[in-house]
Amino acid sequence: MKRNTQSKLFIALFFSIAMTFTSLAQELMIEIPFNTQVQSSSSIVEGKVLSKTSFWDTNHYNIYTVNTIEVYKIFKGQSFTETIEIITPGGAVGNESEVVTPSLTLNVGDIGVFMLEDNTLSINNGTSQNKFKPFASSQGFYKYDLKNNNVFNAFKSKEGISTSFYDSITALTNNQNITEISSFDADEIYTSLLANRSTAGVAEITNFSPTTVNGGVRDLLTINGAGFGSNQGNVNFRDANFGGNQYYTALDTQIISWSDSQVVVEVPSRAGTGDIQIVTSFGIDITSNSDLTVFFSQINPSNGTNDFESQHFDLNGTGGYTWQMETSFDANTAANASFVRAFDSWVCTTGINWEIGAVTTIDVIAQDNVNIIRFDNGTELPEGVLGRCTSRFGSCTNLASPGGIDVVVTELDIVFNDVFTGNLSQLSWEFGPDTATGFEVDFESVAVHELGHGHQLAHIINPGEVMHFSIANAQNSRDLGASDLAGAANVMNRNINNSVCGTNTMTASACSTLGVDDVTLADNISIYPNPVKNNLNIQTALNLQLESATIYDVRGRQVITQNLKASNTLNTIDVSLLQEGVYFIKINLDTISTTKKFIVK
Numbered sequence: 001m002k003r004n005t006q007s008k009l010f011i012a013l014f015f016s017i018a019m020t021f022t023s024l025a026q027e028l029m030i031e032i033p034f035n036t037q038v039q040s041s042s043s044i045v046e047g048k049v050l051s052k053t054s055f056w057d058t059n060h061y062n063i064y065t066v067n068t069i070e071v072y073k074i075f076k077g078q079s080f081t082e083t084i085e086i087i088t089p090g091g092a093v094g095n096e097s098e099v100v101t102p103s104l105t106l107n108v109g110d111i112g113v114f115m116l117e118d119n120t121l122s123i124n125n126g127t128s129q130n131k132f133k134p135f136a137s138s139q140g141f142y143k144y145d146l147k148n149n150n151v152f153n154a155f156k157s158k159e160g161i162s163t164s165f166y167d168s169i170t171a172l173t174n175n176q177n178i179t180e181i182s183s184f185d186a187d188e189i190y191t192s193l194l195a196n197r198s199t200a201g202v203a204e205i206t207n208f209s210p211t212t213v214n215g216g217v218r219d220l221l222t223i224n225g226a227g228f229g230s231n232q233g234n235v236n237f238r239d240a241n242f243g244g245n246q247y248y249t250a251l252d253t254q255i256i257s258w259s260d261s262q263v264v265v266e267v268p269s270r271a272g273t274g275d276i277q278i279v280t281s282f283g284i285d286i287t288s289n290s291d292l293t294v295f296f297s298q299i300n301p302s303n304g305t306n307d308f309e310s311q312h313f314d315l316n317g318t319g320g321y322t323w324q325m326e327t328s329f330d331a332n333t334a335a336n337a338s339f340v341r342a343f344d345s346w347v348c349t350t351g352i353n354w355e356i357g358a359v360t361t362i363d364v365i366a367q368d369n370v371n372i373i374r375f376d377n378g379t380e381l382p383e384g385v386l387g388r389c390t391s392r393f394g395s396c397t398n399l400a401s402p403g404g405i406d407v408v409v410t411e412l413d414i415v416f417n418d419v420f421t422g423n424l425s426q427l428s429w430e431f432g433p434d435t436a437t438g439f440e441v442d443f444e445s446v447a448v449h450e451l452g453h454g455h456q457l458a459h460i461i462n463p464g465e466v467m468h469f470s471i472a473n474a475q476n477s478r479d480l481g482a483s484d485l486a487g488a489a490n491v492m493n494r495n496i497n498n499s500v501c502g503t504n505t506m507t508a509s510a511c512s513t514l515g516v517d518d519v520t521l522a523d524n525i526s527i528y529p530n531p532v533k534n535n536l537n538i539q540t541a542l543n544l545q546l547e548s549a550t551i552y553d554v555r556g557r558q559v560i561t562q563n564l565k566a567s568n569t570l571n572t573i574d575v576s577l578l579q580e581g582v583y584f585i586k587i588n589l590d591t592i593s594t595t596k597k598f599i600v601k
Helices: 034-040 161-173 186-198 327-331 333-350 443-454 482-497
Strands: 043-056 063-076 083-089 091-093 096-101 111-118 131-134 141-145 150-152 156-159 204-209 212-215 220-226 234-239 247-249 255-258 262-266 271-279 285-287 293-297 321-325 354-356 371-375 387-397 405-416 428-430 440-442 525-528 535-540 548-553 558-563 570-574 581-589 592-600
Touching: 034 111, 034 161, 043 083, 043 091, 063 091, 063 096, 063 161, 150 161, 156 161, 161 186, 204 271, 204 285, 212 271, 212 482, 220 271, 247 271, 293 482, 321 327, 321 333, 327 333, 327 371, 333 354, 333 443, 333 482, 387 443, 405 443, 440 443, 482 548, 482 581, 482 592, 525 592, 535 581, 548 570
Parallel strands: 083 131, 212 293, 321 354, 321 371, 371 405, 428 440
Antiparallel strands: 043 063, 043 111, 063 083, 091 096, 096 387, 111 131, 111 141, 141 150, 150 156, 204 220, 220 262, 234 247, 234 271, 255 262, 271 285, 271 293, 387 405, 525 535, 535 570, 548 558, 548 581, 581 592
């Protein structure tokens, strides 16, 4: 019997120390309190990312990126030279690359405060001094927004860089003497940028189209307005990895055209729903008055200049990929069953050809041709990380493809946090099939999300969808929604139709059918026929009272919305005017809903 627990609270555990932060939830991570970060970090520095280069570790297990940081100030730790190196997971070496989700990804030019711990990895870049890794993954970087005098990380934001934020650190380090290595004054920069904004001429975004797009699939967004300037600047989107509390800048190569009154840009993988921003070459920010909707998004491996779509192929010789559970994970009956339910949610709904093979004694995340499912060992995962998916990629030259290469997924690895300790010891896994309540974290929801990354779906900002950037304890998000299904269908279209890099195409899973969809809402709903030509029927049990149904195309556009008759066990929707193709129907019942895929022929 499930224990009685207190009311829901977000995984973000609020705190206050010398100042008040605005708290924000972050994808599949538990917030580490600020005082714990300061006290647990071996060093705390302010600095700027000068460059980044990726290398294999000495075991050739994983790729890491070495970020060279110009040090401005030291709040805690030893004295440094003018630069240090911060190691983050993932990157690209030659024709191989890795994307690790979640993890900290830094960009050249980023400025902020880094909470650091000593690096224990041996990296093949020829140096060993002044190497660190971020404490608590992406939580360990507090990025500056100098134009607005703000600082933020994955969970928190605060105004007042050199006042409130500095004070919050020194109050916990008991060290008022901040060591200055290089001259940097956040207040001075903010004042200068504020003066530039006040003297700017008329500049505005009047409209943009389309208003609903998808990220990481080369959708084009046209932004109209005035005062953009004749020289190319930047285009910013709300960053889905951080729930939209900061902007993500599109690559220069993603800007297709630029004029004083119109910009055309490819929507990047990390773009999330929210306003958009033009940053002119002369430093003026122009923000839209309305929000762009990003329906789904896909992971894009990157070489720093270009982002690339990827696809799965026939890796195991039987049409897809074989995963293997590590011995101790397999032996955890509850975790095993929970993972299999999450696994089947993708396999049987989207047709991704995955299977679970023999148990393995391999207990490491490495490039070893094993798609592993395992728990971490000790403190292997950074503080606060619930689960992590590593996608490995290979590439080949194809001058006809964008960026000149094609990319395939060569291996997938997933690792879960085995226990909650320290400040998080009140939390525990709920493996199901019961749903999580109180201080329980739903394992199946975390698993289905990480498997979504394996499917090559990126984060979105849309509560209720599996690929939404955040989750809370006592929150259960196990069912694939319209955007999850649409993004997966887009990937599968490449998987089964495009043969690249000399590989054989993936074949659809035998678990996926095109017949009557008998996956039910409350075990009592189905749609038929499927495929359909004229009328789509929704059959329900007598005790269910449906409210409405919305049909989306694979681009995420609403094409039909219809109220349903609650008293009827059979509702019919005319789809005869829809073009042939794949669609998704979201059926609403009170506070819950289910989404089904169907085909119009």
